[in-house]
Amino acid sequence: MQPDFNFNYAHLFEEELLSEILTVGEYKKVPEGQELIDIGSSIKFMPLIISGAIKILREDENGDELVLYFIEQGDTCAMTITCCIGQSKSKIRAVAEVETILLMIPVQKIGEWMNTYQSWQSFILQSYHERMQELLEAIDTIAFLNMDERLLKYLKDKAMINRSEVIHATHKEIANDLHTSRVVVSRLLKALEIKQEIQLNRNQITLLNL
DNA sequence: ACATTAAGTGATT
DNA sequence: AATCACTTAATGT
Numbered sequence: 001m002q003p004d005f006n007f008n009y010a011h012l013f014e015e016e017l018l019s020e021i022l023t024v025g026e027y028k029k030v031p032e033g034q035e036l037i038d039i040g041s042s043i044k045f046m047p048l049i050i051s052g053a054i055k056i057l058r059e060d061e062n063g064d065e066l067v068l069y070f071i072e073q074g075d076t077c078a079m080t081i082t083c084c085i086g087q088s089k090s091k092i093r094a095v096a097e098v099e100t101i102l103l104m105i106p107v108q109k110i111g112e113w114m115n116t117y118q119s120w121q122s123f124i125l126q127s128y129h130e131r132m133q134e135l136l137e138a139i140d141t142i143a144f145l146n147m148d149e150r151l152l153k154y155l156k157d158k159a160m161i162n163r164s165e166v167i168h169a170t171h172k173e174i175a176n177d178l179h180t181s182r183v184v185v186s187r188l189l190k191a192l193e194i195k196q197e198i199q200l201n202r203n204q205i206t207l208l209n210l
Numbered sequence: 211a212c213a214t215t216a217a218g219t220g221a222t223t
Numbered sequence: 224a225a226t227c228a229c230t231t232a233a234t235g236t
Contacts, residue, residue, distance in 0.1 A: 147224070170216060181225055186217055202216060202233055 008050060008074045017117045021048075025103040030096045037079065037094040045104040046080040049073050052100025053161040055177075057093045066142075066179040067154070069134040070097060070161050078131035081124060084110045097161055148188045150178060152197065155207060165207040 010018060025048070030036060037043060039059055049071060056068045056077075071077065079092050084107045113120040141150055154177065158167050175185040189205065192198045199206040 172216075182217085183219090183226075184224060187219085187224095190218075200217090 009048065012123055013119045014117065017113065017120060020109075020113070021103070021105065024109060025105050028102045028104050030100050030102065032096055032098050034096045035093065036096060036102075037077070037090050037092070039091065039093050040089050042089050043080045043083045044107055046084070046107055046110055047077055047102040047104055049075050050101040050103055053097040054100060055095045055097045057095065057177075058091075059093055064179055065093070065176055067177040068092070068138045070157055072161060075130070076127050078128050080107060081110065081128055083107070097158075147178070147180060147184060148191065151185065151188050152192065154178060155198070155205060159207050159210070165210055167205045167207070168203055169205070170203055 009021075013021070027050075028047075030052075036047070036054060051073050053070050053072045054077075055070055056079075057065045058068055059065050077094065079090055079094075082088065083090060110124065114124060141153060145153070151174070154174065155167060158169070159165050171185045171189065172182045175182040178185070189198065189200060193200050197207070197209055199208060
């Protein structure tokens with residue numbers, strides 16, 4: 001396995017930093033569904049996503065989940081940056097949405113490189129900025145969109161991440177991600193099917209109007 | 211053939 | 224939009 005780190009990141013960093021990243025970083029392959037970061041865990045590595053996608057969730061005291069957003073190749077986890085600065089524990093949960101390849105950077109390096117490499121500093125600030133935007137978008141989605149619109153957005157996000165109009169998931173799983181009940185998801189999906197937006201099959205949803 | 215799991219539906223709040 | 228209670232459909236053993 002030799003995923004191409006350069007493909008995604010080479011243009012961002014200067015030579016010296018690139019070689020530092022490659023000497024200190026460790027490739028890690030995580031299968032679909034594996035948890036990367038749990039709530040309350042302390043973070044020791046900052047993951048750079050080489051390929052695949054990760055689902056970022058918030059969870060309440062009952063263990064009920066809510067998907068905030070997905071991150072993809074070229075992205076990093078803003079939570080690790082926050083942890084590094086504030087020495088705090090993770091407030092979110094990260095689960096591999098598909099098989100994902102990561103380059104793990106020890107957190108101490110984040111601070112070190114901030115001082116030595118200008119390109120690193122802008123990369124960190126840029127990622128932080130992007131995450132902030134995503135978070136605002138997530139808030140808008142939850143606060144202002146109806147359930148049916150949220151569902152459709154969720155399906156489209158999933159389709160984009162999987163690079164396929166076919167989504168493999170049960171209604172129950174979708175309901176958990178959106179923090180609603182299975183019955184509601186089933187009904188809304190049915191409505192979308194009638195509107196010719198999707199096609200339903202067991203464990204599978206096909207987006208039609210892309 | 212039977213058990214299990216996924217999905218559909220009416221009624222109620 | 225959530226919950227209950229029940230039915231129907233698909234799939235695994």
